[in-house]
Amino acid sequence: MEAIYAIWQRDILKFFRDRTRLVGSFAMPFMFLILFGSGMSGAMSTMLGGEGASGPLSDFNFVEFMFPGIIGMTVFNTAIFSALSVVQDKEFGYMREILVSPMSRVSIAIGKVLGGSTVAVFQGLMMLVFVPFIGISISYMTIIKLFPVMFLVAFAISSIGLLIASSLKTAQGFQMIVQILIFPMLFLSGALFPLSGMPAWMDVLVKINPLTYSVDMFKKIIFDVEQMNPVLVEAMGLNLRIFDHVITFTEEVVVVTIISIVFVVLATIKFSRAEA
């Protein structure tokens, strides 16, 4: 237990000491909100309902739509890149200090995943400072609901990160693979634009993408879907379906939990096999 705590603590300590990383992690989502949100909201509204759309669609606010996606993106990025520290520790030698100690490899892997998850949750919650500028209101209840879901998502993604990091020796290699993985996953998750009217093959990719469910959970928590007009719900892509079955929040939690478990087990096995 102490081992898990020690590994976790080191990651947290280093995260808060690294100012550039803290600031940098704000810059990216901020840019997305400005560029995509404000800049393209006109175009989006036009696409959805035509100029001066009336009725329920006139309520569509693209920045508002994007916000849960931005939170998702932040959690995702932070969680997966947290595993970079594993590769860096290999490069700078610290991994040997860790691996020659009597700690069990399983504890080390769990500590790493928890460290990454914690940092990612923190970053995700920090995104809520944008709330007043976007013009949505969020209750404390929403934050309390967001917290465990963020953690679950972060845990799943950190595990994927650790699995990749355990198979690689250099930070460059890790960054390359993660970049290749991250963009399609983000674009096909519904984080940045509504996923309606996609070709069938792309729809399949969307449905096997764990991020899709993660982002959808954030949306369901932040937007009060039940109170919204069905037409708007449809337009914002808030009714994720598999074979005409509308996926519920609970099912999404189950899916992401299963993904978490599978990947944390795989990552731990892979990590345990590493020679120092």
Add this chain to the structure above:
Amino acid sequence: MSKIVEVKGLKKNYKDFEAVKGVDFHVESGEIFGFLGPNGAGKSTTINMLSTIVKPSEGKAFINGFDIVKQKNKVRSSIGLIFQESTLDEKLTANENLMLHCKFYGVEKNLREARIQEVLEIVDLTDRRTNVVETFSGGMKRRLEIARGLLHYPKVLFLDEPTVGLDPQTRAHIWEYILKLKEKAGITIFLTTHYMDEAEICDRVAVMDGGNLIALDTPDELKRNVGGDILEVTTENNEEAKKLIKATYLTEVKELEQVLSFHVTKGDEFLVEFIKTFNIPIKSVNLRRPTLNDVFLQLTGREIREEVISQKDRMKKQLRQGRRGH
């Protein structure tokens, strides 16, 4: 005395390359045991096997009575390790590095503070405790690593090239600490080096070359086996002189950078005789006791070549630092 480290037929193959070709030896509890050998001899590989980092291809070894393959965690708790390359977290402070180590090794909570204080005192870093390691000099980092390796009171401390790349003054300092350790903690020290003067300090030295252990004894005994003293001469005509020495004294003569050297017994008496009777004009003579370098030379026919090696190490170190720079 008991055998704290026991090694039986230990081998390591990397693909079809034999890095360590089956070595047998033991280390007595409380001694300073040195591994001497040129680059690529297999010193680090042996240490890495003993410290459970690398899995042996064949053979057995026990540390503190524990099997290095079957009882990894017990072995890990019994040893401290200072690697050839630094393994500190440079973004953290000295204290944070040490505190993490305590946690990794399960040092009891109420003992941690005192232990950290104690090991920092041994290496004279008490006043740098809260500084970030990045700001330390090379020698200070090395000392901090030694301190960290001691935190969990290991039975055996492994030091892989503890002084490589450090200036002579710092090297001397590090040695002071190592000797202090031996006296104070009664800890067994197992180190590798390719500096002859460092090997001299060890209680026993194992000479390694090309993956084989080619000699193991006290430095004095090793040197005694070389036989007598070493006479170095330069002459007007080295070619002729070489032939003449060989013929007259029936001994091997080695030539290195215009200097001829050969073994003689009772060097002082021989020297007088030699100068009187040798009929090729002599430019200079030098009589000296054999060094471990002569031991190595005699065993392998090659020099360990300290200068060349230390240059190479400096380069390695620079490369490493360059890589860390960004």
